[in-house]
Each structure stands twice: as C-alpha cells, then as structure tokens.
Amino acid sequence: MSKIKLGILGGGEDSLIGILHRVAANMFDQFEITGGVFDVSHEKSLNFGKKLQLDPGRIYKDLDDLVAKEAALPEDERMQVVSVLTPNFLHFPMAKKLLENGFNVICEKPLTTTYEEAKILNKLQKEKNTVFAVTYTYTGYPMIRQMKTMIANGEIGKIQKVDVQYYQGWINPLIHDKEKRGATWRLDPEKSGISCCIGDIGTHAFNMAEFVTGIEVREILSDLNYLYEDNPMDIDGTVLLRFSEKVKGVLRASQIATGEENSFTVQIYGDKGGLKWEQENPNYLYLLTEGKPMQVLKPGHEYNSEFSLEGTKLPPGHPEGIFDSMGNIYYGVAMVIKDKSKFKGAYPQLNDGMRGMQFIEKTVASHKNGNVWTKMED
Structure with a gap:
C-alpha cells in the first residue's frame, strides 16, 4: 500500500x-x-x-x-x-x-x-x-507494553500500590531569576495553561499509571510548589492517588529536582510481586517476587508478550530508545488509518488526553482548595 x-x-x-x-x-x-x-x-x-x-x-x-x-x-x-x-x-x-x-x-x-x-x-x-x-x-516503549501485559495477565497479582515519579531539573537555573522566569513560555499561563510541571510532565506520569495498571484514578489530593509569589505556575508537586478504596498511589513530579535530567520511574506492586521501570534505562523491566531473586526482563526475547514484540525493532541486546517509542505510536496510527479494527491499544487516544486535562485541572483545584480530596469524573 x-x-x-x-x-x-x-x-x-x-x-x-x-x-x-x-x-x-x-x-x-x-x-x-x-x-x-x-x-x-x-x-x-x-x-x-x-x-x-x-x-x-x-x-x-x-x-x-x-x-x-x-x-x-x-x-x-x-x-x-x-x-x-x-x-x-x-x-x-x-x-x-x-x-x-x-x-x-x-x-x-x-x-x-x-x-x-x-x-x-x-x-x-x-x-x-x-x-x-x-x-x-513513553507508552510506546516495549518494556512498558510488557509491564502492561504482565499486570493484565495477573502475574503480580492484585494491585495494591502505585508509585510514579517524574523528576527534571531544567527550570532550576531559570526560576530564581525574575527576568528569566518571566520570559519562559512554560511559565506563562496564556501559552501553557494553568499548570507547568503537572501539565508538562505530571500528565505523563498520570497517563502511565492508568495505562499500565488498566484502572482509572477516582480521587486525587495534591500539594503543589510555586516557589515564588510572582510565579503563577507550579514547578513541583506531589499528588496522592486513589484508584479505589483499597488501591492507593502517589505521583511525584518536579522540574526543580536539581541535577536530574529526565528521571521518570514507574513502580507497580501487587500481592504476588512488583514491577519497576526507569525511563533513563528503558530496556530493563525488573520483576520482584517474595523469596526469589530479582528478575530482569529485556526487549526482543521470545518470553515477552506479542504487544511488546510488535514494538521491538532490534534483536536482544540492541538498545531501543525514545525515537523507537514514538515510532511505535506512529506505527499504531498508520495501522489504524489503514484498518480501524487493528487498534488493540496501539497508541494513546483522545480520551487519554482528555483524562490528562481533567487530572491537571483537578490537581490545581485540590491544591488551591486547601489540599483536599477531589473526585475525578468517569
């Protein structure tokens, strides 16, 4: 074609x-x-x-x-x-x-x-x-897709703790200079929206938490940091997550984590085991189970799921990175444009973006209303 x-x-x-x-x-x-x-x-x-x-x-x-x-x-x-x-x-x-x-x-x-x-x-x-x-x-990474599949298959049991963290330090050199922070479009509500840190990277972490677990956040409680009175945009924040009465989580995002580059980590714990992944080392998925040595899963091997292997372009031992991850999203779009029956989770949809926007607004509202629990809409 x-x-x-x-x-x-x-x-x-x-x-x-x-x-x-x-x-x-x-x-x-x-x-x-x-x-x-x-x-x-x-x-x-x-x-x-x-x-x-x-x-x-x-x-x-x-x-x-x-x-x-x-x-x-x-x-x-x-x-x-x-x-x-x-x-x-x-x-x-x-x-x-x-x-x-x-x-x-x-x-x-x-x-x-x-x-x-x-x-x-x-x-x-x-x-x-x-x-x-x-x-x-980041949803396009083969080992993130492997994590999602393993969780869906019950390999770590019933989820009981979700921990996502996204730390950068790039705003630190700008935020302490009034002129520089005033000239950065990310800190301008007219161009960036009501949130900087949560809107830029916190939304990635929120989407990832829902993507890999397959369950939606129901309530959030946030505490944001603006650092200076004349800065209208959050640059750091911690958000408590309630997926259900028994499934809780935490989302931490910062752009003033001095020295950090792009430290995005995802940790999901079930009653049988846990899975850990780090964006700066994206080809390693760590499987933790009680009483057994930690296992390290890598892309390209036959033990991985079809969903993971579909997004793997290189043999085992050949690192795949962020270009490949974005490439997998484009590939998914191409397949669905040609045949809409081939979606199967191939890329984040508009509804995921809509959930992300709701999360940003609810997070800012939770903070401004006195750090209170705030319900997410279905």
Missing part, C-alpha cells in the same frame, strides 16, 4: 520534538511527510521545508491556508493526517480546525489548555470518526 501522507504543524528547525516526530514517522516506512507549517515565519518555514526536500507548494502560510489548499487537491493526494507540535495554547484551535475538515490528527500533550476544550475535541472526533492520537511517548 502507498505511504500515508503526513503534514506537520510546528516542529521547525530548532525544535527537539520536531526531530523526534520526523524520525518516528519515517521509522516503519508507513508515512511520507508532504509539507505543513513549520514556523510562524513563512520564510523560515520555506527554508526548513527546502532542507527536508519538500515541495515548496505544500509549505503553507498558516493552518487556514493548509486546510483550504489541501482540500482542493484530489483525494489521493491530500494529507491524511496532521501532527500538531506547537505550544500548548495552539493545540485546541488547530486540532479543532483539522477535525472539522476531516483530517486524522496526532497531537502533542497536554491535549489542550482546559478540560472543557478537550471535551469539545472528544465530541467532534466521535462525530467525524477520525483517528486521533495523543503522544504520551
């Missing part, structure tokens, strides 16, 4: 996330990047498109220009899916416009800047029956 035609919004020359998405899109030979809007400056966008050896006629001035001109093309030449890699405040209007015009969408997280916006997208996506993926990138 011919490759799926992919457009990209944002992710220009200086964008790390742009590189990640472009590599992921090319990984399984399922997509062909045909054009897009890479920068607010059309000239910069054209220059970048030239470097990618794209048709200048498919490098558009803005989203309206893209939608109008792509719609005028024969159906077999149009972009079939568009990736939204812009700052948070642009996710909603761009995704809404794309859905209204029948495009499939791949969107960076957080999905929107408010839960209400997320619900609008969810309703529209169902009406249009399009494919919509939210790039909670």
Whole structure:
C-alpha cells in the first residue's frame, strides 16, 4: 500500500520534538511527510521545508491556508493526517480546525489548555470518526507494553500500590531569576495553561499509571510548589492517588529536582510481586517476587508478550530508545488509518488526553482548595 501522507504543524528547525516526530514517522516506512507549517515565519518555514526536500507548494502560510489548499487537491493526494507540535495554547484551535475538515490528527500533550476544550475535541472526533492520537511517548516503549501485559495477565497479582515519579531539573537555573522566569513560555499561563510541571510532565506520569495498571484514578489530593509569589505556575508537586478504596498511589513530579535530567520511574506492586521501570534505562523491566531473586526482563526475547514484540525493532541486546517509542505510536496510527479494527491499544487516544486535562485541572483545584480530596469524573 502507498505511504500515508503526513503534514506537520510546528516542529521547525530548532525544535527537539520536531526531530523526534520526523524520525518516528519515517521509522516503519508507513508515512511520507508532504509539507505543513513549520514556523510562524513563512520564510523560515520555506527554508526548513527546502532542507527536508519538500515541495515548496505544500509549505503553507498558516493552518487556514493548509486546510483550504489541501482540500482542493484530489483525494489521493491530500494529507491524511496532521501532527500538531506547537505550544500548548495552539493545540485546541488547530486540532479543532483539522477535525472539522476531516483530517486524522496526532497531537502533542497536554491535549489542550482546559478540560472543557478537550471535551469539545472528544465530541467532534466521535462525530467525524477520525483517528486521533495523543503522544504520551513513553507508552510506546516495549518494556512498558510488557509491564502492561504482565499486570493484565495477573502475574503480580492484585494491585495494591502505585508509585510514579517524574523528576527534571531544567527550570532550576531559570526560576530564581525574575527576568528569566518571566520570559519562559512554560511559565506563562496564556501559552501553557494553568499548570507547568503537572501539565508538562505530571500528565505523563498520570497517563502511565492508568495505562499500565488498566484502572482509572477516582480521587486525587495534591500539594503543589510555586516557589515564588510572582510565579503563577507550579514547578513541583506531589499528588496522592486513589484508584479505589483499597488501591492507593502517589505521583511525584518536579522540574526543580536539581541535577536530574529526565528521571521518570514507574513502580507497580501487587500481592504476588512488583514491577519497576526507569525511563533513563528503558530496556530493563525488573520483576520482584517474595523469596526469589530479582528478575530482569529485556526487549526482543521470545518470553515477552506479542504487544511488546510488535514494538521491538532490534534483536536482544540492541538498545531501543525514545525515537523507537514514538515510532511505535506512529506505527499504531498508520495501522489504524489503514484498518480501524487493528487498534488493540496501539497508541494513546483522545480520551487519554482528555483524562490528562481533567487530572491537571483537578490537581490545581485540590491544591488551591486547601489540599483536599477531589473526585475525578468517569
């Protein structure tokens, strides 16, 4: 079958996330990047498109220009899916416009800047029956998929403790300088939404907790840290999680964990055993059981699940990383665009992004209301 035609919004020359998405899109030979809007400056966008050896006629001035001109093309030449890699405040209007015009969408997280916006997208996506993926990138790691399968198969028994932690230190050099923290878009509510730390990385941890366990958080209690009175955005936080009366958890997220790079850890404990995974060493899944030595599972081996092996591209002993993880999400999108019966958990859906937005808002509300338990909606 011919490759799926992919457009990209944002992710220009200086964008790390742009590189990640472009590599992921090319990984399984399922997509062909045909054009897009890479920068607010059309000239910069054209220059970048030239470097990618794209048709200048498919490098558009803005989203309206893209939608109008792509719609005028024969159906077999149009972009079939568009990736939204812009700052948070642009996710909603761009995704809404794309859905209204029948495009499939791949969107960076957080999905929107408010839960209400997320619900609008969810309703529209169902009406249009399009494919919509939210790039909670880490769900694509083979050993995370192995963890999910083992938990679903009851290999660690009934879950009784969930512990997810995501620590970075990148804001530490900025937050203590008033001028620098005022110039960072992540700390600007107009561009980032109501939350920085929870909205940026805490939502990854929340999604992961629900993804691997297969159960939803019912209530949360949060304590956030803003550090300075003139800083409107959280940069650190601890959130207690209640999945049910008997299943409890904790989510810790920080962007002022000095010296930390991208320390995302997932620990799930059942009554028969536990599983541990670290994003900075993603090819090792640790299985803990009472009275036995710790086991280390690695990708590519036949003992892994079909779900894990489907996302494994290299033989055992060859490390797979974040590009591969994002690549697995793009591959899942491609398979479902071609045949919607092939979903099987292949990528995080719009509903996952909507849950993430609800979590952000409930976390901020719990803190501002005096660190109280706050119910999540079904």
